[in-house]
Amino acid sequence: MNSAPHKHVEKVKHVQKQVKSWNEKGRQGQMCTARPGWMAVCLREGKYKKTLQNIDVNLMDVIEVDAEKQIVRVEPLATMGQVSATLIPMGWTLPIVPELDDLTVGGLIMGVGIESSSHKHGLMQHVCEALEVVLADGSVVKCNKKDNPDLFYSLFWSHGTLGFLVSADIRIVPAKKFVKLSYKPVHTFSEVVTEFEQSTLKKTGNDFVEGLMYSKNEAVIMTGIMTDEAEPDKVNVISRHYKPWFFKHVETFLQRGEDYEYIPLRDYYHRHTRSIFWQLQDIVPFGNNFVFRVLFGWLMPPKISLLKLTQGETIKRMYEKHQIIQDFVVPLDTLSKSLLKFHDELEMYPIFLCPFKLPKTPGFLRCSKEDEIFVDVGTYGSPKAQHYHAYDTTRRLEKFVLSVKGIQMLYADSYLTQEEFRQMFDHSLYDKMRAKLNCSDAFPEIYDKVNRSARD
Ligand SMILES: NC(=O)C1=CN([C@@H]2O[C@H](COP(=O)(O)OP(=O)(O)OC[C@H]3O[C@@H](n4cnc5c(N)ncnc54)[C@H](OP(=O)(O)O)[C@@H]3O)[C@@H](O)[C@H]2O)C=CC1
Numbered sequence: 001m002n003s004a005p006h007k008h009v010e011k012v013k014h015v016q017k018q019v020k021s022w023n024e025k026g027r028q029g030q031m032c033t034a035r036p037g038w039m040a041v042c043l044r045e046g047k048y049k050k051t052l053q054n055i056d057v058n059l060m061d062v063i064e065v066d067a068e069k070q071i072v073r074v075e076p077l078a079t080m081g082q083v084s085a086t087l088i089p090m091g092w093t094l095p096i097v098p099e100l101d102d103l104t105v106g107g108l109i110m111g112v113g114i115e116s117s118s119h120k121h122g123l124m125q126h127v128c129e130a131l132e133v134v135l136a137d138g139s140v141v142k143c144n145k146k147d148n149p150d151l152f153y154s155l156f157w158s159h160g161t162l163g164f165l166v167s168a169d170i171r172i173v174p175a176k177k178f179v180k181l182s183y184k185p186v187h188t189f190s191e192v193v194t195e196f197e198q199s200t201l202k203k204t205g206n207d208f209v210e211g212l213m214y215s216k217n218e219a220v221i222m223t224g225i226m227t228d229e230a231e232p233d234k235v236n237v238i239s240r241h242y243k244p245w246f247f248k249h250v251e252t253f254l255q256r257g258e259d260y261e262y263i264p265l266r267d268y269y270h271r272h273t274r275s276i277f278w279q280l281q282d283i284v285p286f287g288n289n290f291v292f293r294v295l296f297g298w299l300m301p302p303k304i305s306l307l308k309l310t311q312g313e314t315i316k317r318m319y320e321k322h323q324i325i326q327d328f329v330v331p332l333d334t335l336s337k338s339l340l341k342f343h344d345e346l347e348m349y350p351i352f353l354c355p356f357k358l359p360k361t362p363g364f365l366r367c368s369k370e371d372e373i374f375v376d377v378g379t380y381g382s383p384k385a386q387h388y389h390a391y392d393t394t395r396r397l398e399k400f401v402l403s404v405k406g407i408q409m410l411y412a413d414s415y416l417t418q419e420e421f422r423q424m425f426d427h428s429l430y431d432k433m434r435a436k437l438n439c440s441d442a443f444p445e446i447y448d449k450v451n452r453s454a455r456d
């Protein structure tokens with residue numbers, strides 16, 4: 001109901017007005033966005049939302065699609081579901097469309113966004129061409145790789161601690177109708193690693209690469225290419241409400257053997273939305289039953305923000321104690337060692353594997369060489385390992401990831417100390433920009449927004 005794509009300038013003025021009035025009142029208390037914590041796509045809610053000055057950044061539109069420059073201009077609260085629904089019918093798509101419908105452009109840019117096309121295009125930050133932000137003094141600035149590059153590069157991962165994002169110019173690429181997705185089942189641990197590495201590294205021309213591990217020795221490695229042609233009997237519209245959950249469907253290829261099918265592009269992008277990866281099986285255990293799917297599948301999935309809003313303290317504590325929801329990113333050449341470590345500590349499957357390329361650009365992520373390949377290892381569920389202990393195990397994993405020069409995704413519970421956090425992430429440009437833009441009394445530091453004790 002708040003949609004107003006033609007009123008972008010006025011909406012930005014409204015953000016500026018609030019920041020200027022905060023300045024006029026003597027810069028009392030720090031600021032954050034007014035978006036309530038239960039709306040965000042992460043397990044917890046920031047405690048700081050209750051104590052800091054909430055700035056209304058209510059911009060939620062796709063402003064314009066420039067086919068000539070191949071750029072889409074979007075506001076921060078536009079969601080991935082909305083962006084893909086707007087662009088695909090026009091024949092365009094973002095190079096990276098993170099899978100859950102509710103993820104927002106602002107969250108993915110100020111936090112992090114990754115997808116199975118990231119081995120080719122990098123993270124969400126690497127497909128941004130320009131950003132428009134309201135700074136702590138109330139001014140509005142546009143920046144890109146050439147104009148004000150320090151600001152541009154320091155904004156990614158900054159979690160709203162340098163300014164408020166009000167629009168982003170993101171690169172678009174031509175969309176095709178289908179993804180030809182090949183499923184390659186593997187049945188030994190070494191094959192899991194080598195097949196995944198080859199799909200990522202080999203000059204295969206794959207547009208998408210993703211692995212789902214179902215046990216230590218079993219996985220299905222999926223590679224996809226975008227195409228306009230499809231064999232009609234091989235088309236699978238996976239988003240229909242009566243279709244099996246995607247991760248269950250993929251699992252069947254362990255028995256069926258290698259095969260391929262054509263999935264409509266938008267269905268492919270949002271393939272993990274319907275079962276919230278595999279989290280829905282813990283919330284609605286019979287949700288993948290055929291009768292349930294036919295009768296009630298259209299009601300699924302429950303809205304993540306509704307679940308967050310309505311869950312009580314007990315459920316929250318239960319999740320904290322019995323579930324691990326983490327994405328650890330490790331260099332590709334340490335994948336084998338890392339998967340063994342995750343197995344020893346957690347014994348938990350499925351595991352989500354998603355490679356990404358890290359171009360050597362200034363900013364928060366350390367990288368030792370140009371276009372280094374990393375792998376996001378996503379562990380979501382209840383560990384079976386007897387010795388699993390939420391805090392102790394996560395700490396051991398964090399230390400391990402630090403030792404292999406990997407990183408932790410910051411939407412997850414992070415118990416890193418401030419020193420470890422600074423060791424994991426390069427703060428040099430960030431600190432410089434915080435000082436230059438007078439941020440210390442305006443915004444908290446990233447660490448103070450994302451560490452476990454800052455969240456409820
Ligand atoms: N495939 C993927 O890549 C997936 C990624 N995720 C994670 O989900 C998160 C995105 O979730 P989402 O609900 O969209 O975002 P959130 O509301 O969680 O926002 C993430 C951070 O970005 C800041 N932020 C958001 N919008 C703005 C803005 N306009 N100006 C300044 N700061 C802003 C927020 O600051 P504040 O606290 O002040 O609001 C917050 O610290 C990402 O961080 C990502 O790690 C989750 C699932 C999948």
Ligand SMILES: CC(C)=CCC[C@@H](C)[C@H]1CC[C@@]2(C)C3=C(CC[C@]12C)[C@@]1(C)CC[C@H](O)C(C)(C)[C@@H]1CC3
Pocket residue numbers: 041042043114276277279304307308311315319325327376378380409411
């Ligand atoms: C980088 C990538 C691919 C990240 C994927 C992360 C997802 C698996 C996470 C993000 C948000 C997330 C933590 C969430 C949940 C599961 C795992 C999610 C979807 C659930 C739905 C689990 C059940 C919980 O009661 C509750 C509703 C609070 C959360 C909400 C967020």
